Amino acid sequence: MSNIKILWVDDEIDLLKPHILFLEKKNYDITTCQSGADAIEDVDRNNYDIIFLDENMPGLSGLETLTEIKAKRPNVPVVMITKSEEEYLMEEAIGSKIADYLIKPVNPNQILLSLKKNLDHSRLVSEKTTASYQQEFRKIAMDMAMANTYEDWVELYKRLLYWELELENIEDIGMVEILESQKTEANTQFGKFVEKNYPGWFSGEESPVMSHTLFRELVLPELEKKAPTLMVVIDNLRYDQWLAISDTINIHYKEKSEKPYCSILPTATQYARNAIFSGLMPVEMEKLYPKLWKNDTDEGGKNLYEADFLNEQIRRLGLDVKWEYHKISSLRAGKQLAQNFKSQKGNDLTVIVYNFVDILSHAKTEMEVIKELASNDKAYRSLTQSWFRNSPLLEIIQQSQQLGFKLIITTDHGTINVKNPSKVIGDKETSLNLRYKTGRSLSYENKDVFAVKRPGDIHLPSINMSSSFIFAKDDLFFAYPNNYNHYVGYYRNTYQHGGISLEEMIVPFVVLEPR
Structure with missing residues (x-):
């Protein structure tokens, strides 16, 4: 505990000799002053780790001395010591950002505790x-x-x-x-x-709630309670990112229930999010709604029909609800919905899909920007928190609380920071995702993947008769042998999804009620 320098300011400093000896035995370095004026001069010349300051002194009072000290050394902790228990003094001292407040007579152990609390915390x-x-x-x-x-x-x-x-x-x-x-x-x-x-899990064995059963199992019971509900599906929201934004949401809402559910494979938007809204697995979507479902190799957007899928699921469930669906993929669209959100107050269910990774950065530079700003999970959480606190989504949530909406926060899948490449070879029809591949004649490292030779076994469509799926495990990403080093350097340490990991598959589903 050597080298901790303490300044103790008290006009009756001689009476505190036992306290000072006690601290010196514990290797604290004590300097004493008997007036506020002397203390201010001393602080000009020396750096202290902490200052003990008597409030009631002749000449400059403790509060006046505190103001002067803070002007010179704003970061040094100051512990105010006073005979008075008057509330206004405590409030003034606390308002002046003191580190601690002790009432005389103080004993040596109180002083030691204050030191540990402020310096050793x-x-x-x-x-x-x-x-x-x-x-x-x-x-x-x-x-x-x-x-x-x-x-x-x-x-x-x-x-x-x-x-x-x-x-x-x-x-x-x-x-x-x-x-x-x-x-x-x-x-x-x-x-x-x-x-x-x-x-x-698809053949009657005990299975968790998954993307295609989420609406029926967890959302429907909430709608049956007849409270207007806002359901927000935040794209790519990992469980730890939910924890990062939950404190901000908890100012407006209190958590009623929280049940992480399991994203289906592939943990990719076109599969998992369409499954949420349709209440079906991809092979059923392809069969029942061929005009709405697109496979990896099909041209065009893969998530253009979420509202249609939701409409069909609501119809199948026999739900009599007034609902609206909104997809937000830009800051402008988010602001527009925030401005007009009061128009949703007559709905039983308002669904918002919020593509926050798209909004975080422009699509073309998305990866480089996130790689720069979020090189690890701690930074990625911090970035999520910063985005959320300044987003129109928070404004929408604040308004939904004022309108008395129940709030559901969930996602389609998470992401994982990929660190190690795994070589894969496929033909030109092979899908492009870095954490899963589907196609014919795939060559891969067996130990690195979960391979499914018959996609129908896990309710996924086959692009052709001999298609299979492979899903990357751990923190691996698929890389082709040609241009391998450039590819690996570009994608290593980026956030990807589509494969098998805790981060991608165990994702939040939270029900909250307005405060």
Whole structure:
């Protein structure tokens, strides 16, 4: 504890000699002053880590001295010590951004606690967090080995994210690296779990709520309660990004229920989001609505008919509701809806699809911009938070709260920061996505993928008779051998989706009620 320099200002400093000796024994370096004027001169000449300041002194009062000190050294913590318990003094001192407030007579342990609280807070929190995670590490590792249901994996993923958010605020790089390796191991095990269980979820085995059952299982029960509802589907919103924006939303709404659901494979917009709105898997969409469904190799937009799909699902479910659908893909469109949102007040259901990654940056530079601004998950969360706080979507949510709307926040799938390439070879008809491929005669590294030879087994359409699907596991991305190094350099450390990972498949579904 050496080198901590304290200035103690009190006109009766001699009476505090026992306190000063107590602190000096603990290696604190104490300088004393007996007036505010002397203290201000001293602060001009010396840097202190913390200042103890008596409020009631002849000449300059403690509050007057505080103002002068803060003008010269705005970042130094000042602890005010006073005989008075008058409220106005406390309010003035707190308003002047004091670090702590102690009432005389003070004992040495009070002073020590104040020092630790103000100077050691970060270190103490860091040590406690590190020790707690070290204890939890083994338990998570054991639970990971035992996880055999989707719910088990949801709980594990939530725990890993909890520690990720706790550890991101401390300076222990070693602990962060240990957590990263545990997350990597979790994704490897989750990949094996999905490969083993996913096909069975379509044949009557116990399955989680998935994209195509989301509306029926989780949205419909909310609509049956007859409260006007705003459902916001934020494109690409990972569970940790939801946690990053939830504090801002919680100013206006309180959480009623939260149930992460499972995105279907591929974890890509044209598959997962169409499944949400149609209530069908892609092979059924292709069969029942051939004019609305487009495969990877078809020309044109793949998500142009979400409103039509939703209309058909509402009809099939026999729902008698007044509803509207809006897709926001630009800042201008978001502002326009925010300006006119009051027009939605007569609806039972208002659905907004918000393509926030598109809005974050222009499509052509999207990847380079996000790569620059969000080189890791912590930065990506921070970018999401900053975008949300300044977006028309927040204005829309504020207005929906004022209109008494229930709020549902969800997404179609998440994304993962891809770090390692996996070589793949396909013909010119092969799909372009970096985390999944569909086509004929695919060559790939078996260990890197979940391969599905018969797409119908997982309710996906076949582009032709011999089409198969492969899904990347872990943090891999597919790269063709030709122009390999350029390709790998360009896409490494970017956010992609379409494959199998906790980040892509375990995604938020949250119901909130207005405060």
